[in-house]
Amino acid sequence: MIALRGVCKTFDGGASYAVRDVSLEVPARTFVAIVGDSGSGKTTLLKTINRLIEPEAGEVYINGEPVRSVAPHELRRRIGYVFQGVGLFPHLSIAQNIGITPRLAGWPEEAIRARVEELIDLVRLPRTFLTRRPAELSGGQRQRVGIARALAARPAIVLMDEPFGALDPVTRDGLGTECRRLHESMRLTTVMVTHDILEAVLLADRICVMRRGRVVADGEPHELLAGHPDPAVRTLMDMPRRQAERVRALLEERAARE
Amino acid sequence: MSDPLRSALAVLPEYLSQHVLLSAAALALGVALSVPLLIAARHSARLRWPVLAAASLIQTVPSIALLALFYPLLLGLSRLTGRLFGVRFQALGFLPSLLALTLYSILPILRNGVTAVVSLDPAIVQAAHGVGMTSRQRLWRVELPLAAPMLMAGLRTSAVWVIGTATLATSVGQTTLGNYIFTGLQLANWVWVLFGCGAAVALALVTDQLLALIAFGLAHRRPRLAWLGLCLLVAGVAAAAAVPLTGSRRAGFVVGAKNFTEQYILAALISSRLRAEGYPVTERTGLGSRLAFQALAANELSVYVDYTGTVWHDDLHHSSDPPRAKLLSELRTELRRRYGIVLLGPLGYENAYVLAMRRRRAAALGIRTVADLARFAPRFALGGDLEFFARPVWHDLKRRYGLHFRALRQYEPAFMYHALMSGAVNVIAAFSSDGRIAEDHLVLLKDPLHVIPPYDAVILLSPRAARNPALRRALEPLINHIPIGLMRHANFLVDRRNDKRTPRQAARWLAHAAHLR
Ligand SMILES: Nc1ncnc2c1ncn2[C@@H]1O[C@H](COP(=O)(O)OP(=O)(O)O)[C@@H](O)[C@H]1O
Numbered sequence: 174m175i176a177l178r179g180v181c182k183t184f185d186g187g188a189s190y191a192v193r194d195v196s197l198e199v200p201a202r203t204f205v206a207i208v209g210d211s212g213s214g215k216t217t218l219l220k221t222i223n224r225l226i227e228p229e230a231g232e233v234y235i236n237g238e239p240v241r242s243v244a245p246h247e248l249r250r251r252i253g254y255v256f257q258g259v260g261l262f263p264h265l266s267i268a269q270n271i272g273i274t275p276r277l278a279g280w281p282e283e284a285i286r287a288r289v290e291e292l293i294d295l296v297r298l299p300r301t302f303l304t305r306r307p308a309e310l311s312g313g314q315r316q317r318v319g320i321a322r323a324l325a326a327r328p329a330i331v332l333m334d335e336p337f338g339a340l341d342p343v344t345r346d347g348l349g350t351e352c353r354r355l356h357e358s359m360r361l362t363t364v365m366v367t368h369d370i371l372e373a374v375l376l377a378d379r380i381c382v383m384r385r386g387r388v389v390a391d392g393e394p395h396e397l398l399a400g401h402p403d404p405a406v407r408t409l410m411d412m413p414r415r416q417a418e419r420v421r422a423l424l425e426e427r428a429a430r431e
Numbered sequence: 432m433s434d435p436l437r438s439a440l441a442v443l444p445e446y447l448s449q450h451v452l453l454s455a456a457a458l459a460l461g462v463a464l465s466v467p468l469l470i471a472a473r474h475s476a477r478l479r480w481p482v483l484a485a486a487s488l489i490q491t492v493p494s495i496a497l498l499a500l501f502y503p504l505l506l507g508l509s510r511l512t513g514r515l516f517g518v519r520f521q522a523l524g525f526l527p528s529l530l531a532l533t534l535y536s537i538l539p540i541l542r543n544g545v546t547a548v549v550s551l552d553p554a555i556v557q558a559a560h561g562v563g564m565t566s567r568q569r570l571w572r573v574e575l576p577l578a579a580p581m582l583m584a585g586l587r588t589s590a591v592w593v594i595g596t597a598t599l600a601t602s603v604g605q606t607t608l609g610n611y612i613f614t615g616l617q618l619a620n621w622v623w624v625l626f627g628c629g630a631a632v633a634l635a636l637v638t639d640q641l642l643a644l645i646a647f648g649l650a651h652r653r654p655r656l657a658w659l660g661l662c663l664l665v666a667g668v669a670a671a672a673a674v675p676l677t678g679s680r681r682a683g684f685v686v687g688a689k690n691f692t693e694q695y696i697l698a699a700l701i702s703s704r705l706r707a708e709g710y711p712v713t714e715r716t717g718l719g720s721r722l723a724f725q726a727l728a729a730n731e732l733s734v735y736v737d738y739t740g741t742v743w744h745d746d747l748h749h750s751s752d753p754p755r756a757k758l759l760s761e762l763r764t765e766l767r768r769r770y771g772i773v774l775l776g777p778l779g780y781e782n783a784y785v786l787a788m789r790r791r792r793a794a795a796l797g798i799r800t801v802a803d804l805a806r807f808a809p810r811f812a813l814g815g816d817l818e819f820f821a822r823p824v825w826h827d828l829k830r831r832y833g834l835h836f837r838a839l840r841q842y843e844p845a846f847m848y849h850a851l852m853s854g855a856v857n858v859i860a861a862f863s864s865d866g867r868i869a870e871d872h873l874v875l876l877k878d879p880l881h882v883i884p885p886y887d888a889v890i891l892l893s894p895r896a897a898r899n900p901a902l903r904r905a906l907e908p909l910i911n912h913i914p915i916g917l918m919r920h921a922n923f924l925v926d927r928r929n930d931k932r933t934p935r936q937a938a939r940w941l942a943h944a945a946h947l948r
């Protein structure tokens with residue numbers, strides 16, 4: 174469904190590469206998580222898919238068609254994007270924010286209104302929020318609106334860039350589960366960037382690990398958890414297991430004392 | 432109600448409406464120019480810099496100079512279009528004022544707009560791309576709405592500047608609230624000066640508050656408030672447009688006056704005679720000296736009074752000094768030949784420059800002539816009007832009598848006499864027909880070398896007006912019928928500190944005293 178072939182991107186005329194020769198296949202209806210340190214090129218890679226960034230070399234295909242053959246704004250209306258900083262339009266109401274892409278695509282008003290109400294239910298926010306402005310919502314509520322906005326025009330693909338980065342752990346967990354549910358029910362192809370390896374393990378069908386612009390590991394979560402030749406990837410994937418083991422040990426300790 | 436206040440209120444509808452129309456047109460044009468510039472420059476630092484620099488540069492040109500510079504420019508343009516297409520336009524008044532004020536209005540709107548667009552949250556700009564907006568959609572749906580508060584703030588600054596600066600448009604012949612200020616300053620009518628300032632301030636405040644109302648309505652999603660503000664603004668402009676102008680602008684005669692008392696009185700006298708003949712008349716008062724002459728040559732004024740020496744030296748650029756009668760006849764032929772201007776005839780008095788001192792001081796030092804003055808000059812300060820020190824007559828005086836003053840100071844005529852009486856200067860270059868000479872007990876210093884050329888007051892008619900025999904008939908009775916004593920007294924009626932008369936009242940007195948038919 175999404176295919177990247179030899180994608181390279183440099184911001185400094187070739188002195189360094191934010192993304193270096195990445196090839197990747199994302200079959201339809203899979204949920205892929207991209208993980209890696211800050212600055213490893215995750216955002217840059219994600220943006221080449223909907224042409225927010227144009228690569229220097231390589232090609233991105235969607236359903237076998239190069240994205241360069243489509244006008245950027247047309248392409249972006251067909252791909253949902255959830256931003257790292259949410260990026261809701263502060264001068265528009267929640268309803269207008271959610272309905273923006275259908276409106277740009279020229280849907281009839283009636284259809285937009287129905288879709289907006291459907292989506293606000295889907296991301297589990299009260300409909301009374303529709304007339305509010307983004308400033309009147311909490312961070313978690315805002316990100317729910319961001320997700321609803323990305324899904325509004327019924328895209329087949331959703332790109333998410335650290336969608337829960339700024340949220341508290343409880344909200345984060347809830348929204349993650351929510352995303353997976355929507356991914357299933359709407360039969361989406363999802364690429365999610367995160368620096369939280371546990372989140373990736375729990376939500377994704379597949380995990381790509383990036384380091385200095387390259388994809389250094391790519392596999393299903395259980396494969397990567399079972400071990401990897403790259404010691405850095407091993408350390409990274411060990412983290413959720415070690416955490417889980419520590420939690421289990423704590424619980425057993427308490428049970429033994431009682 | 433006091434007399435000056437009543438006379439001020441009588442012309443308020445005309446002055447205010449003209450001021451409103453000029454300011455509104457300049458602002459509308461300013462917005463129409465700066466918003467496209469802003470849109471073009473918003474993503475291009477290379478375009479932004481020169482555009483902002485140019486706008487700032489314009490702002491540093493003194494407004495009165497900018498206004499004055501547009502007149503000759505437009506006059507040349509009008510001549511060109513006249514030659515090319517047979518169409519000429521009015522270069523005096525509205526047009527130069529509009530252009531200058533429009534240029535002034537651009538900077539605040541542009542600068543605020545650019546600041547707003549450049550400082551937009553990058554996350555929001557990115558989101559606008561991400562949801563699939565085209566460049567135009569980003570502009571209209573995101574960039575302009577988010578820049579709107581800053582843009583409105585810029586518009587408010589612009590509006591206040593334009594309304595304030597519009598008062599200066601009086602000097603290029605556009606009626607505004609500035610007419611109160613300019614006329615009031617010339618005639619030492621402080622009620623008028625205050626009235627004009629107050630009216631301009633009130634207009635600026637009201638406009639600013641209405642724009643603030645619109646901005647508030649936009650920012651707080653109260654569209655009704657925004658509409659209310661807009662409707663009130665539009666209603667104000669519409670009301671101004673509905674005020675009828677005194678006298679039809681096209682059909683009648685335009686009587687000009689330069690910026691001193693005598694000119695106001697003579698313009699009132701000429702106007703009243705033309706009105707008595709049944710012609711609609713517009714007065715354009717407070718004009719700069721050279722501007723009045725150019726406007727007459729371009730048929731933008733029909734008639735005004737000038738002085739032989741001034742026209743000979745300043746407008747025709749002669750350096751010779753023919754005797755009085757010869758000057759008059761040569762001037763008549765040359766004006767006719769070069770400009771088609773008709774010198775109808777002299778009024779019968781001279782308004783020459785003359786060096787004047789306080790009588791008691793002159794007597795104490797034994798100064799009776801300019802030659803006597805030369806000895807004391809190094810200890811004295813000399814006051815002149817704004818044009819005197821640039822005129823050939825001053826250079827000749829200096830050279831022939833060997834005058835070297837301690838200081839030279841320039842004043843508006845009204846303040847020049849105050850400066851002499853208060854001792855800020857010791858000698859002034861006064862005007863021989865000035866009423867304040869008698870009032871202030873001044874002594875006029877004799878010019879034994881006859882350096883100062885004759886300055887006979889003469890009626891000048893524009894080429895077009897001269898073709899109208901009825902106009903000539905109406906004005907011919909003035910020729911050689913105004914002796915210096917009467918003119919001086921008429922000036923005195925307006926200039927004196929107590930029991931001041933308006934120029935119109937003085938004109939009526941003059942007509943009566945001179946037994947004009
Ligand atoms: N617009 C840009 N201009 C210059 N350098 C950039 C830009 N965007 C990203 N980079 C650089 O590219 C590298 C990868 O950035 P990014 O893709 O944002 O990393 P990640 O999302 O993994 O934290 C970093 O070194 C970053 O500094």
Ligand SMILES: [Mg+2]
Pocket residue numbers: 215216217257
């Ligand atoms: Mg990132």
